[in-house]
Amino acid sequence: xxxxxxxxxxxxxxxxxxxxxxxxxxRPLADFRLEVKFADGTQGLVDMxxxxxxxxxxxxxxxxxxxxxxVFVDDGVVTWPGGLDLAPDTMHEELGKAGVYxxx
Numbered sequence: 001x002x003x004x005x006x007x008x009x010x011x012x013x014x015x016x017x018x019x020x021x022x023x024x025x026x027r028p029l030a031d032f033r034l035e036v037k038f039a040d041g042t043q044g045l046v047d048m049x050x051x052x053x054x055x056x057x058x059x060x061x062x063x064x065x066x067x068x069x070x071v072f073v074d075d076g077v078v079t080w081p082g083g084l085d086l087a088p089d090t091m092h093e094e095l096g097k098a099g100v101y102x103x104x
Contacts, residue, residue, distance in 0.1 A: 021092035022076035028069040032062070036078065036091060044095035046078075046086070051103035059084060 020040035027035040029045070032052050037043040052063050062068045062080060070081055079085040094101035 019076065019088075021088045023073050023078055023088050023091075024076075026071050026073050026078050028071050032065075032068060034071060034078065036095065038088070038092050038095075039076070040092075042092055042096050044099040044101065046091055046095070046101045046103065048103045 020038060020042070022039040023036060024039050025035075025037040029035055032047070032049040034046040034048070035043070036046055048062070048068075052059065056062075061082070062084065067080060072079055074085075077085045077088050078091070091101055
């Protein structure tokens with residue numbers, strides 16, 4: 001389900017979540033960044049630019065902005081078509097420290 005401004009609420013939003021690192025919202029931004037909000041109110045920016053510029057293995061297809069911008073939340077996890085996803089617990093921890101997570 002798509003919403004305005006290419007934002008993606010959790011597809012499993014009707015399911016109660018107990019984990020604070022359960023992602024509730026993600027929105028792609030310019031320069032390979034994501035705006036992310038968690039169930040416990042933690043929020044911030046995930047900057048993937050440096051990560052994608054190096055040898056990033058299975059994430060290499062995300063260098064294509066059209067694919068990167070297809071990000072969505074599936075069962076509390078930031079996900080892309082093809083099954084690529086990010087560990088929500090790591091994002092939550094890093095965003096809780098500084099509000100920005102620079103993936104390397």
